[in-house]
Amino acid sequence: MPKRITPLLVALSATVLTACSQQPADDAVALPEPAAFEVKYEKFVLDNGLEVVFHQDDSDPVIAVALTFHVGSARELEGRTGFAHLFEHLLFLESENLGKGGLDEMSSRIGGSGANGSTSRDRTNYFQTVPNDALEKMIWAEADKLGFFINTVTEDVLAKEKQVVKNEKRQGTDNRPYGHANYVVGKNLYPADHPYNWQVIGSLEDLQNATLQDVKDFYNKWYVPNNATLVIAGDFDAEQAKAWVHKYFDEIPRGEDITPLADRPAALSATVKRYYEDNFAQLPELRMVWPGVDLYHNDAYALDILMALLSEGKTAPLNRVIVEDKQLASDVTLYNNNSELAGEIMLITRAYPGTDLNNVYDGVQEAFARFEREGIQEEDLQRIKAGIETEFYANLSSVLGKAFQLAQYNIFANDPGYINKELQQYLQVTPQDIERVYHQYIKSKPFIATSFVPKGQTDLIIAGSTLAEVAEEKIVAEGRGESFDVAEDSGYVKTPTKFDRSAEPPYGALPVPAVPDVWQSELTNGLGLFGIQSNELPIVDFELTFKGGLLSEQANKVGVSNLLAMLLQKGTATRTPEELEKAIELLGAEISVASGRQSITFAGTTLARHYEETIALLKEMLLSPRWDEKEFQLAKQDVLSTIAQQSADPGSIADNAYFKLLYGSNHILSNNPLGSEASVSAITLEDVKQYYAQTLSPSVANFLVVGAVDADTVKASLASLNQSWPAKPVVQPSIDTPERPRAAKVYFYDVPGAKQSELRIGYVALAETDSDFYPATLMNYKLGGGGFASRLMQTLREGKGYTYGVRSGFSGTDIPGPFTISSGVRTNVTYESLALVKAILGEYAATFTEQDLENTKSYFTKSAARQFETAGAKLSMLDNISRYGWQPDYARQRQNVVQAITQPEIEKLAKQYANPNGMIWLVAGDADTQMPRLAELGFGEPVLLNPQE
Template sequence: MKTTYTFFTWFFLFLVTCGNILAQETTTAEKTFNVDYETFELDNGLKVIFHVDRSDPVVAVALTSHVGSAREKEGRTGFAHLFEHLLFLESENLGKGGLDKLSARVGGSGANGSTSRDRTNYYQTVPKDALEKMIWAEADKLGYFINTVTEPVLAKEKQVVKNEKRQSVDNRPYGHTLYVIDKNLYPEDHPYNWQVIGSLEDLQNATLQDVKDFYNRWYVPNNVILTIAGDFDKAQAKVWVKKYFGEIPRGPEVSPLEKKPSNLQDSKRLYYEDNFARLPELTIAWPSVPSYHEDSYALEVLANYLSEGKNAPFYQELVAKQKLTPNVEMFNYTSELAGQFLLQIRAYDGVDLDSVYGAVQKTFEKFEKEGISEKDLKRIKAGQETSFYNSLSSVLGKGFQLAQYEIFAKDPGMINKEVGKILAVTAEDVMRVYEKYIKGEEFVATSFVPKDQKELALENSVEADVEEEQIVMGAEEEVNPDQEVSYERTASSFDRTIEPPYGATPEIKVPDIWQTKLASGLEVFGISNSEVPLVQFSLEMDGGLLFEDTTKTGVSNLLANLMTKGTAKRTPKELEEAIELLGAEISVNASDEKIVLRGSTLAKNYTETMALVKEILLQPRWDKEEFELAKQQVVSRIQQEKASPNSIASNEFKKLLYGKDNILAYNNLGTEASLEKITLQDLKDYYNNYLTPQLTSFLVVGDISKEKAVAPVKEIAANWKVKKVKLPKLSIPAAPKESKVFFYDVPGAKQSVFMFGYPALAETDPDFYPATIMNYRLGGGGFASQLTQELREGKGYTYGIRSYFAGSTRPGPFLIYSGVRSNISYEAADLVKEILEKYPESFNEQDLEVTKGFMIKSNARKFETMSSKLEMLRSISDYGWKKDYVKKQEETVKNITVPQIQALARKYVDPGKMYYLIVGDAETQLERIGQLGFGAPVLLNPEE
């Protein structure tokens, strides 16, 4: 899905594209790990970076333009991101659908892109035989695109982008926070004063001439980098790059923007009563430094030290001691021209943010006295080293990092050099940057509070100015992007309408899988792979919510939470420190059907990491204080879910699917009432009665041999008591005999969230995989699917929609999920219904060809990353499949026919036998939804 980055996602982007690169940290990494690359430049200024990696038969291709929202003009905010969307739709020689259709045919990962303040990128990973096709397609976007943008196309894509803004900002709790921060941190003439996604008004006002001017100014070879990473022949690729890109004319010279700090003169305090918030949230932003500034490395360590983990000063004061919040987040968020250092704290219900601010100041005072220890520096750097390797575990990740360095550091070789900078950070540096950028410095603080609770905001705060869209029926014009419009074709020295041929068919590399079953019943599955010096593992214990009582839900989730909060031998702080000093991560999570302990570590530290796993699993601490804190944190999460339309939809739909007597109808977090009943003894009883090696599997992938991987697991199994435990048999929910519509009212919702579906198939059902094949063209194939093509590309009703089957060893749902703009809720739902009705008869040979092309060719990408290899092991473990199940699935795809697909569609996607759930604004939409033809909608929350 074409995306922009806003708020938390912005921070994540920073962390993975900047922070992880900075994380090369140890001398071992410098000596043993190196990313080889080659660069060259065409006569027209196009910079090209090659990185060869033959570990998998795939190639990642990325086109990165050095333009983002910082290059926009006042009154045309959001334009760089709007343009990113447009570039996917069509080009002169690819035709309508452009890269999306090509991606489906060649088995690609899906054409995608993102926009930031400073750059826009377009990327995809494809089987290696499609490389020339991708180079041809990317060149077509850069040099043979703009004539295909017409008024109808622009009008429709405006609707899509506005839906994205509603989904990611307007209809989300705290969604406007970064808007308020940046409006007040940067002056009006600063290019970071506005958001990447822009304003709805500016998006609507964008003209076709604006599009053409923007393209001609910024989308020129001398402002673009092409990155190719993966299994390919460099000499041949150079020939193709020169052929397809070489004759695109150079554009006007692009002058670099000067660094421009925020220059904040006075601190500002602002508040906003958020329609979707249920808890008060404080965010503080201090002016910081641009990317790759010499102080950015120490600021990154400062943020990590102060906020992350139980040893963090903020955790100790605000979470453990004063119990004001479940967690504290801090980021050093850098961009090309300036940076901002952010602290964010979502407090518990009813907490006055002045008390939070006071605790922050108290923590800073303590830090000023104590500073950071050498031991803390060491554990932070160990974690950064692991994060760095994780960021390079795919060819796309390597390509991204190389382009990032080329644009913002003017040297892709920084990927192998920057380790020295992070290593050079000292305790004195951390204190120095704190005193320079934080202590006593001006800041912007925002208090986002629930409606009618402005008394919780910081003292002396003024109301923030936030643009709120009103729900107006008929406000958006219907658009028809498919109407015929002629345009002049761009001249070329050869016929670009001829799609290049495939290269040699890549040999699918199914990883070698080893497995062993221990005497206790615990099974071990593994894949040895030395691409990066990491090991990832997963200890999967069957059960989860399944063993719980419907009157006391939430036990397994609390147990999972408590398992990493110390051991019998170590306090919570000591355990966390021991994990981090190894550069490892260990987490435990509960789901509906499992409790899973996951881990990642440097390969050299695997044995030591597994010794800690053994402690966590077999020597629980049962810390009473941590138990009470965990309950408080879960209650806070439940309260937040009550404000999120997406969470509401998920929780309510489970009730419709399973009914009140089935444990799977319940949220595994529990409820506020059930959590009040749960005692520490309940967790002990669950642990003693249900956790057993007999119902456990261990999955491991990475730079390790079978013998070394299994040895510590044997230690665990030998000391873990076997219990005779059977998973409970649950009644299988029946699909409704006729469709029924349900509505959950969220007053003022800017979007309606759809969940349509019914209880369907287990993944072990013989029809499950064929049904998945059938669903590809319906809603499982992204931009190749009818739901996306008609609701997003055809009507502009939504930012995204998908359908899927979600089974396990038990039947799971068939589900259609989307968020649509409020004022067309009925029209969108009716269109979904119409597509479902027509799908069995409309599916044809061309649809089958596209489906087969994607599902067969995409197998080349199936095992590239460590996580994808773990997922393969999980399927074999959970479902008892043979190691070559992928080849058997491939045969199913090859042999399936149109009549078989049509029969599956009639059987499994009948629109007359589904639950239709809409979460939205009842005042404007409830009555209209009744027109669907399934009777009057049932309002699920009439008294709220």
């Protein structure tokens, strides 16, 4: 659960596997064996049981530090759930020697990526990437978290963090369509005494009932050295790091011995069917869940590939029957979810509005029958395995990615070296393996089926379903939560130590940021070329980006560029959609096309050895679209389905309403890039062709490439475009920038029954090319751009427990974009949250101190060491250079701005760009209970945007 990042390659999910055609092809490619690749590591164990893994990588002056405990929700007890996730939060707040703010405060000063963590059923991890001069500080801090923390947790600290966690549950579960579906599955798949019966985040009731002693007992049992793994990955001296680990961790005592939990797979004697009327759903959803296997089980690899064969891609049986033939839904997801003790095979599909889920269920059975008839072709395995190889390398592209994997393998495979072995497990899977696991785990086996339908549409549920039991929180206007006061000095007794730990260790040698070498060129047709060669991994990432997107659309055809992006992926003039998909996947490549507010982008990843073949397919997609009428109609259905889903999601509702208010309903940028139900329904295939002809020209495009390929190879791969793709004039539309509101105004969008209020506060501010943009970004860091270092987060989350998260930021490009403060807050503190935001904005300029300035400068100076580590970061750098005409050393120029800015300049910027009296104040939430008080903000009577009939 968040603070959250999805663990990488824990067990490759079906979403990263590409599905395959069942038909042999004449142009099948014999794939070469993957190049030898090894992640080297060193492991040692302290006397207290702490397991430590080192991986050295000197490609960038950065280090990832990950501390993982072998405890998740599975180690909790019924009635005392949510403790592991609660500690994920608590451990960031304070420790005896770091003091208030803990890792979050230190992360800001040292230029870290932000201290973060995640909780699963079986482990909790804490991690961040920092410049390598901060390694000793991080080892000191992690040791303090492990051995010198629990005394800082007081009744008030616990009370406040309970509110934060409950806000997270509201945001991620209670206030979202289908948010309770996993809860229903868990309760019905596992018996009450099974540790997977409850959700990782726990229940609101259990969290509220947890006592301070309960929490301390849980910590003292599980958060001990002999239940933890520390991974350090990056650019560091191993002997020095080992000495620091011993210095800071050795004296922390070992905990009681921990007995591993035995595997306990789910066992169903009969199929169970449940239904639920979802307050936020607009589409009926079917889930079918079969008992699966535990993590790293021998059958897990064949099951992963089976999931892909059944569901991913044009020729997959589930897609062909449910999406293509019967047109019941826009997609079907099937994945293999493996945890330490058990696993699930989960199928999810959200059908089109009004669709009977019995028809979807019949389609699933028909698809399985088709799979049994057609069998498995060897070519299918080649394509899937090539995709797995590419994904494997991509997941190791950062030192943090490697740190995650080393910890994961150390804890659950008992061997960090499994990082060099698991890929081979996939490559060895045979068709016979896949057929066996299909019959063993799916065919004719009992399952859990859930039907989540919109309110009042129980006629769509699966036959034989009974009502699922779900506890819903009641929304009330009053009763704004418990009161607590997290004192600056909690008065706890500090733990005795063998040496003085209160002094923060010094920095090491100042790292020199590794600014990549950029090469630039241009084809004679005007296509700009920008590249960075990096041979760390045998993969290449690329983007071909065009000016356009929503910005180039007509008001009555909004969504046409999105439909174009979808169609460009659906075959070419000489290849059917199935054939194009097969050709890409055989190379272990991915090529996607997406449209946004100002651009259309082809994006791809491929194995370096297949770069030229992948680019050949990219050119074919670009120059020879198929314009398939059936695919066009399917794309429209898909988009209309997504628009319907968004219409009941409070976050999407807030975003859509916010852009209407920012720009005015007649401005093209006020629209959702997907379009509206009316505009998408009106778009024809000819409209899409016309947009393509008028917009996609090399004269408004740039090709960006990062990875194991040199400039000469890139230029040669694109040289044919000079003749085959001549430039044509593309007129960029003239865009009016809305005036900033002269007075603040409050707007309310009614979402009856919302468990949270979504806040959007801001106005159209600056372009990134504006001379004030980067200085204003520096100004905003302590306001709301610095995560847990910001005042908004410290006040609304850490001080009051009103929200799970709040942030502010500027989002301009080469045209002015919004300055926005966004958050989801507990419904019954909507007014209190807005009043706090107003107060923080109002006093920010006058209260920004020299210490705030020092902290801001420290963050932006030191974080420069990690700004170009990943392929994505390098592509972003190239995008800035190509889009804005910046020099490759713009990052160094920005450092001059950081060093030169003064406190009076920050104060002036705050008065100009963070003035609460010149902003739009929008709430999407429950109007009956929350709207009446908002006049007290002093911005006049709130305006209801959607009066209920």
